[in-house]
Amino acid sequence: MSDASNARPAAGRSLAIGLGLAVVGAVGTYVGLTAFTADDGWWKYAVVAVAIVFVYNGLQRACRAVFGPTFQFGLWLSIVWMGLIVSGAVFADLLPLAESRDVSKALLEPIDLRPNLFSRHPLGTDGQGLDILGGILYGGRVSLAIGVGAIVIGVAVGMLLGVSAGHYRGWLDRTISFVTDSMLAFPPLVFLLAVVAAFNPTIVTVTLALAVLAIPTYIRLARANTLVHAQREFVLAARALGERDRSIVWRELVPNVALPVASFSVLLVAAFIVAEASLSFLGLSVTRPNPTWGNMIAAAQDDFRTIPHGVFTPGAVLFMTVLALNRIGDAARLRWDPREAKV
Amino acid sequence: MSQAATDKAPLLQVENLHTAFDTPAGRVRAVEGVSFELAEGRTLGVVGESGSGKSVLVRTIMGLLGPNAVVGDEGRVLFDGRDVHQLDAVAARHFWGTEMAMVFQDPMTSLNPVKRIGQQITESIRFHVGANRVRARERALELLRQVGIPEPERRLEQYPHELSGGMRQRVAIAIAIACDPKLLIADEPTTALDVTVQKQILELLDRLRRESGMAMILITHDLGVVADHADEVAVMYAGSFVEHAPTAELFGDVEHPYTAALLGSIPRTDLPSHTPLRAIEGRPPNLIDPPSGCRFAPRCAYRTDACEAALPPLAPLLSATHSVRCIHPVGGARRAAAAVSGGGA
Numbered sequence: 001m002s003d004a005s006n007a008r009p010a011a012g013r014s015l016a017i018g019l020g021l022a023v024v025g026a027v028g029t030y031v032g033l034t035a036f037t038a039d040d041g042w043w044k045y046a047v048v049a050v051a052i053v054f055v056y057n058g059l060q061r062a063c064r065a066v067f068g069p070t071f072q073f074g075l076w077l078s079i080v081w082m083g084l085i086v087s088g089a090v091f092a093d094l095l096p097l098a099e100s101r102d103v104s105k106a107l108l109e110p111i112d113l114r115p116n117l118f119s120r121h122p123l124g125t126d127g128q129g130l131d132i133l134g135g136i137l138y139g140g141r142v143s144l145a146i147g148v149g150a151i152v153i154g155v156a157v158g159m160l161l162g163v164s165a166g167h168y169r170g171w172l173d174r175t176i177s178f179v180t181d182s183m184l185a186f187p188p189l190v191f192l193l194a195v196v197a198a199f200n201p202t203i204v205t206v207t208l209a210l211a212v213l214a215i216p217t218y219i220r221l222a223r224a225n226t227l228v229h230a231q232r233e234f235v236l237a238a239r240a241l242g243e244r245d246r247s248i249v250w251r252e253l254v255p256n257v258a259l260p261v262a263s264f265s266v267l268l269v270a271a272f273i274v275a276e277a278s279l280s281f282l283g284l285s286v287t288r289p290n291p292t293w294g295n296m297i298a299a300a301q302d303d304f305r306t307i308p309h310g311v312f313t314p315g316a317v318l319f320m321t322v323l324a325l326n327r328i329g330d331a332a333r334l335r336w337d338p339r340e341a342k343v
Numbered sequence: 344m345s346q347a348a349t350d351k352a353p354l355l356q357v358e359n360l361h362t363a364f365d366t367p368a369g370r371v372r373a374v375e376g377v378s379f380e381l382a383e384g385r386t387l388g389v390v391g392e393s394g395s396g397k398s399v400l401v402r403t404i405m406g407l408l409g410p411n412a413v414v415g416d417e418g419r420v421l422f423d424g425r426d427v428h429q430l431d432a433v434a435a436r437h438f439w440g441t442e443m444a445m446v447f448q449d450p451m452t453s454l455n456p457v458k459r460i461g462q463q464i465t466e467s468i469r470f471h472v473g474a475n476r477v478r479a480r481e482r483a484l485e486l487l488r489q490v491g492i493p494e495p496e497r498r499l500e501q502y503p504h505e506l507s508g509g510m511r512q513r514v515a516i517a518i519a520i521a522c523d524p525k526l527l528i529a530d531e532p533t534t535a536l537d538v539t540v541q542k543q544i545l546e547l548l549d550r551l552r553r554e555s556g557m558a559m560i561l562i563t564h565d566l567g568v569v570a571d572h573a574d575e576v577a578v579m580y581a582g583s584f585v586e587h588a589p590t591a592e593l594f595g596d597v598e599h600p601y602t603a604a605l606l607g608s609i610p611r612t613d614l615p616s617h618t619p620l621r622a623i624e625g626r627p628p629n630l631i632d633p634p635s636g637c638r639f640a641p642r643c644a645y646r647t648d649a650c651e652a653a654l655p656p657l658a659p660l661l662s663a664t665h666s667v668r669c670i671h672p673v674g675g676a677r678r679a680a681a682a683v684s685g686g687g688a
């Protein structure tokens with residue numbers, strides 16, 4: 001009884017402190033952002049950064065008080081962020097966004113507008129009057145389509161070839177391994193430049209090019225895991241029970257290989273989103289007028305001194321997305337790997 | 344002929360099995376000329392140290408060898424009069440599991456970590472017996488109860504990593520006996536388990552064997568285990584049987600120097616503490632280039648030049664059922680009797 005009555009006020013106090021910190025942080029962030037002009041000193045950025053740390057810690061404290069001390073605030077924040085980015089990218093056409101692609105339709109819009117969450121341009125406009133929030137969401141569509149698409153193709157082809165190589169061995173394994181090693185020996189940037197030079201850089205060509213880069217890694221991952229699991233006794237046990245070769249591959253090997261492949265994929269999506277952003281920053285991926293996070297940064301970099309949010313906004317979104325995916329990937333690995341490590 | 348005591352035709356006849364593995368260092372002769380017969384409902388305990396070829400022997404019988412294994416053409420495995428290595432693909436698939444099944448050493452790796460217990464048990468029932476989902480589930484529950492697993496309904500939904508080692512081995516046994524095999528091969532089923540759990544698993548296997556009348560090959564490196572749980576014992580050394588006899592006969596009259604040395608090396612509780620353990624001198628022979636004569640000769644206290652000249656045959660000695668591969672049998676009945684009485688697991 002006394003334990004419960006002690007725990008309650010402690011949790012309540014923790015919740016109050018947490019919410020207090022979060023409010024202080026929110027106010028600090030608002031003050032920092034509203035005073036956000038190029039003429040002011042860099043200390044504004046410091047105020048915003050410290051305020052964001054306050055918000056994060058405050059909300060974490062509050063959530064732990066409500067959901068228990070093992071609540072993984074960073075992980076849930078990552079999941080919520082990815083949910084926002086994905087649904088924003090999927091439903092971008094349905095949202096009441098201002099024009100973010102066609103300059104001729106944005107002629108009447110004010111340019112270089114500062115972010116104002118309660119206006120038509122919540123994240124402001126760029127030097128041509130295009131809406132930055134719209135650009136972020138449509139750009140997210142490109143980033144996710146390319147990142148996820150390349151991974152899906154890479155997983156499908158890589159698993160097929162890798163599991164076949166690991167299971168059947170012999171000349172098939174030697175051939176696949178040789179091709180894999182050759183592909184890994186080819187410099188990826190040269191390959192991407194060659195693809196972009198030969199074909200138009202569209203979503204499809206960039207996706208395929210990145211998929212080709214992903215395939216050898218997946219072949220190696222799938223092959224190695226197949227070799228490990230093929231030696232486990234449950235495969236022998238399945239054979240001793242009269243299971244067919246095909247069903248040993250599909251029922252015993254593939255589900256076990258799929259786990260490490262899946263947790264690796266989350267991390268590789270993040271890497272590919274960065275790769276796509278880098279390519280479009282260099283003008284080697286989807287180009288203007290179609291917005292991507294990379295080409296938005298490239299377009300705004302000349303005016304960085306006067307309108308820093310043109311670079312910072314897509315940069316921060318890219319940063320947050322990659323951070324969130326890595327956090328989720330780590331959690332996925334922890335969730336799935338101990339089982340793998342123990343057996 | 345050596346099994347003349349049993350009137351029925353033997354369930355399993357193994358004739359002159361040879362298995363080797365091609366490795367970069369050369370051909371490893373893991374099993375060399377093993378022959379034995381096993382009658383219905385009997386348990387054969389195969390004892391030997393690590394690397395003596397016990398596991399390779401049963402894997403050869405089960406046809407579970409890797410691609411680098413070479414099985415000699417002269418060997419035959421007859422089960423109920425059928426040559427199991429000559430079965431066509433369809434017959435073979437229904438043979439494994441329903442006629443002959445196997446329990447493996449390590450229950451940590453013999454269950455698929457990503458499939459629920461229920462799925463792993465019902466899969467083979469549905470495949471071999473053709474039972475529908477509901478019937479297979481009922482049978483799985485019955486099997487889990489039979490192997491002594493509490494709360495079977497809950498276990499069906501669990502993954503292997505949620506069970507303890509002993510529970511997992513019980514599940515592995517349930518999977519192996521799911522289709523009522525006539526012969527169960529248990530390859531060191533207790534080696535990876537705690538001592539108390541070992542006893543439970545061995546008692547479980549005994550009970551299942553009594554209830555269903557299946558025959559069993561029990562592989563172990565523990566003489567105490569075979570003394571308590573096998574009808575007959577074969578001692579294996581460097582790929583071949585060196586002594587094979589009914590359990591009581593073998594422990595009553597140990598003839599091969601290797602068997603005697605194994606018994607002598609069992610730690611005994613009746614001796615004063617700090618008595619040094621008696622180990623067998625030397626190490627098992629290199630199976631790539633084994634000694635020309637008796638494989639045990641280099642480590643044997645009774646070695647003579649004749650031992651190194653030629654490999655002695657596995658021949659009946661004293662009685663038709665007690666075969667020994669030695670030209671200098673030791674006949675150490677007194678020493679062995681004392682060791683066995685203290686050697687139970």
